[in-house]
Amino acid sequence: MERMNTPTTATPLNVTEIRKNFPIFSHQNGKALYFLDSAASSQKPLSVLQAMDNYYSTTHANVHRGVYHIAEHATELYEGARVKIGRFIGAPNPARETIFTKNATESLNLLSTCLTRGMLKKGDVVVLTEMEHHANLVPWLIAKEQFGIEIRYIKVDSEGYLALDNIDELLSGAKVLSVTLASNVLGTLPPMARLAELAHEHGAIVIGDGAQYVPHMVTDVTDLGVDFLAFTGHKMLGPTGIGVLWGKSELLEALPPFMGGGDMITDVTLDGFTPNELPWKFEAGTPPIAEAIGLGAAVDYLQNLGMQSVREHEIKLLSYAFETLESNFGKNIVIHGPRNIQDRGGVISFDFRDIHPHDISQILDQSGVCVRAGHHCAKPLMRHLGIAATARASFHIYNEPADVDALVDALGKAQAFFG
């Protein structure tokens, strides 16, 4: 089962040292920066920036083409990053099964497109949850509109957990189950291994949206039981413009290609083409080489800390934030999602009095506190919660209790301001 529930054994993070590795914290002209929006995009350590810079300064050439030495080195770096990133999520065959995309959104669009083109038939059922990010919702709605698939939804209960009482009914006859591994609004961590087992019993393919999970958790695709895993680089200390789709070899082999172009073929005639081997079959055109190398460096950085330590750090911050926010504001603050910290990822979405999240985040900004305000690209979930927007604070390795204290102070100011 998921390893997140294993007892505390990991080395605690040294946040003071970690913060020294992130240039952004020393580039604020003396102004405070309490960055609590890593669920939207994380900050980058110097090693990631240097890896990309070094590549451009010393090695840049297109991959998989040139026979000269810097082109070969570029290819080695790019493919090396692929293997490293694949291993990071426990891919049994990282060199073949780890596909580079633009972001998690593209990974999920690749799946919805290729599955509907190659495997699904009109009327086939895809099961999602009510708490999906638009990235794992709209691609399937497009498939519904264009190919006539049917979508069923697992509901979210009043405590923010998935309501699984009718799960067998929902999965009955389903061809695909696509579920977030960690809700970007509620923090909810669905019981993925159990869901995957059930879905497989019903013969469905299982997709995990790991955008909010992989950056914070020990991730092992085999333990999770998924057939595909989508995630993005920029939420896990890597650059923007690079995402990953991991998939089981036999399924990736069975799918038709996604985009057509250079690099994804072994032969082309005027009448047709032969797709390339995995993983290049799904990578048309010049890929984001520097970004892949940057993500490789981010994975090195995270692995050096240890993902168990990353998770335990986050649990400590979550506990401290829950305690501090509720002891200071009592019933004036409503935190969405599961109460049990072990059951949630590092996001805290909240309503504060009746102050609109935009106004909250504006006032927080005056104190250097960065939070997200809005619908978090999860409008159906917002409707289910009966709200238009929330404010959301989220954590990563460089956050410390002082960030939570700054949030509490700034909320106090918002309270005073709007009375």
Place this chain on the structure above:
Amino acid sequence: MPGLEDLYREIILDHYKNPRNEGTFPAPPAIKAEGHNPLCGDELTVYLILDGDVIKDIHITGQGCSISRSSASLMSVAVKGKTLTEVDRLLKIFKSMMSISTNASGEPEASEPIEYSERELGELIALQGVVKFPVRIKCATLSWNTLVQALEDRAS
């Protein structure tokens, strides 16, 4: 960094906490238009009762931040009882104050500054500070864009 007092003027907070002309009208006969800001989820509905060329009455409902709600309230006061020509002039002045103007297809374009006096703006001038917070301009203009929508719907 501009201060909060630039944004949250007293008049704004007053209109936010005590919105004027809040409510609905049966539509028809009222003209109704819905506006929303897809980025933040703010929504509002404008109801207009026209008497010939005059906005005889206006009601607004919706949800949103203090800037979008107070701007809607301020707008309702500013346009009530005005002729459509006067409203058009106010709209142009308001958008000019927000440093934006729109072309025929509703796309923003660089604007020629319009000559106007502060007296013409009245209480709307309270929203002047919003310009210093570019992401909030959309909040302030939502109600005006919805009003334009209502008038266009009527025309078609």
